[in-house]
Amino acid sequence: MKLMKLIPATAVASLLPLVAFAQDAEAAASGFDEVGPYIMTTLLFLVGGFLVFWMAAGFAMLEAGLVRSKNVTTQLTKNIALFAIAAIMYWLIGFNLMYPGEWWIAGIMGPWFSVTSLEPVGLAAADASLDYASVGSDFFFQLMFCATTASIVSGTLAERIKLWPFLIFTAVLTGVIYPIEASWQWGGGFLSEMGFSDFAGSTLVHAAGGFAALAGAIVLGPRIGKYTKEGKTVPIPGSNLALATLGTFILWLGWFGFNGGSQLAAGTVGDITDVSRIFANTNMAAAAGAVAALILTQVVYGKVDLTMVLNGALAGLVSITAEPLTPSLFMSLIIGGIGGVIVVFAVPMLDKLKIDDVVGAIPVHLIAGIWGTIAVPLTNDGTSFGTQIIGVVSIGAFVFIVSLIVWFILKATMGIRVSEETEINGLDMAELGMEAYPEFSKG
Template sequence: MENIGIDTIWVLIAAALVMLMQAGFSLVEIGLTRAKNSINILMKNFVDFSAGSIIFWFFGFSLMFGEDVAGFIGFGDFMSDSNAIDGIPFKASLIFQTVFAATAATIVSGAIAERTKFSAYLIFSIIITAFIYPISGHWIWGGGWLSEMGFHDFAGSTVVHSVGAWVALAGAIVVGPRIGKYSSTGKSRVIPGHNLAFGALGVFILWFGWFGFNAGSQLAASGEDNAIAISHIFVTTNLSAVAGAMAAMIISWIRYKKPALSITMNGALAGLVGITAGCDIVSPGSALIIGAVAGTFLVLAVEFIDQKLKIDDPVGAVAVHGISGALGTIMVGLFATEGGLFYGGGTALLTTQIIGVVAVFLWAFIMGFLLFKLIKITVGVRVSSSEEQKGLDITEHGEEIYN
């Protein structure tokens, strides 16, 4: 019983840390966008957590962690209060998984910022938390077909971050770019954020919360083995983050002749996203490599998405959470100390990781695209041109961030 108490307290503390990440996301998003849309972004983050908590308690948790049905979906008593799950009380598992679900939804907010109807976003937020996230989550964490294959995503590089990013990608495509983002010839124009201090503070809050995100996924703190595991996860998480920040800074310095703060910030987040899948089973040295790879590809991915694909993602959410999440998940197949290719494990785990990444991409992107298309032809997804130019704060909410 004593162990249950210690384990439960640890999971609840970790859940609180992950909940704090909502503040980090809010600051990053308003910092990298224009002041006239700040209230709209903050409202979307409140909705993600508030509406998401209700719908995940009511519906999503059972679809994700209920009794497996054909490896595809879970089914159980909705809003149940069953016995312990993974050795901790049901309600501790529920709140821990709830804050993860809210994170997946929040990722989308930044990618479609500054031009999306608040009412449309509310509908989207409910659907991703109720169906899109829980179903693919069941495949991996709920006993579904990918978990049966041996797919490894310890804390959610793919389950949480890539799902949110691929839905965000679909949303950005359907909503279209902001007014003035691309010239008549298709050249990308920079629309600078209004406060990088907010953005930097947001990244540090996210970084802080990530220790709960990753180490909390151990789901236990009692005993020597759990203490060693949590300590290891803290180290790998931090090393990947710093490697991502340094790599992104160096690449930006080389390419743009200046070490850019906004890119360095996103590089740290890329490293954090990248290590989330394998933080428990890769060495500290491998964590450095994973973070460096994620930070390097972050710079290249932002350029490719913005300049080649002409997809307007104001905060780089698709590159940070989608590309880094996919790379980090795949690199588990290379660097896992048991089963990784570079540790004599052959290609079996690597192949499984690739299959999982592709399957989740197809699920999240297709469902996200269909959802945004459906919203577009019903209530509409985009504000009018005049509303976008005035700013969503005053036109959608009747308030301004700076009076």
């Protein structure tokens, strides 16, 4: 008070706006404590979601590079179509199958439509449910995982499957198969109650897609000329390793959203710090997988195999996806590195079984996904190897058997394989009437 008497009245008046601003700032800060977690978690879902969406481009580029030029347009068509179908099917019936608590969202179409309405435009904080995140962001983020599962199947069955039977299978996978098995863990189902742990989907997404692809590969059979009568494997090089490398880098980038967004919260210092830890571990595992494949192919084959290095990085990413939070950077290196080793040995193993996997999706997503899931107890005291194995077997048996049934039905009713002539000449002209590289084919 004594000090105030020494300050001129005009000076005091000039300070009043500053005092008012400080009071407003304090009130705003207090308000952010209430709405901040909702805002930040919603933002995490949106950013994570569009990063995972970008993985769709990664799969498209990877597959376009690893198939022959006469089949590139078909692969690109499959990839954009499967994402669009997944988006519709997951909205139509998938989301409510995956989250049983969402079955009775009010709406004119009743329970068949998972998300009948989003929040109203210009939603006020007072009207929002601030305990989590917006419905739109949650649905958007979860949809991307569903679409990723279908992308895994596409590459395995390339160069000999008809377009429309594949897309019908995609509708069943994204609308029914994936949502049901994912609900067992992420929907609060029996695996969740048992203590099964799969942070971002090494098994729920990647191995599930791998099991669906394996079933399809068995029913479909290998490409013409892939295996000789004597049992030898004939290499069939892809058309563009630059595209395949670009696709791998895109997938690597998208994986930060895949794993980081699966923290499912960003409203506290602890949450956002955990996201940064997940990013670092994810990156380390990818790097370790690539280096492991790099060194191992040099040792085993006498030369580095770029396709193995690319898949080694992806296998490292798949391996760490089951638990990217709790490991140290060193353990992330070990987990990812083993994923890279798995790819180098699993690819020729499949060839011995005459299972033709064009892009190596089964070793990368199925086998490395199983490894990553079973490895969770190494860094997470809350899980057991027995529970993890039960989870893998349950999901694997369900997805593989149901997928096998669907593939057999499609084969019996409309056929799933193109004719021998179409396969030899390429699917692009027969299925679509256009080529990815017309100037080269005519040269």
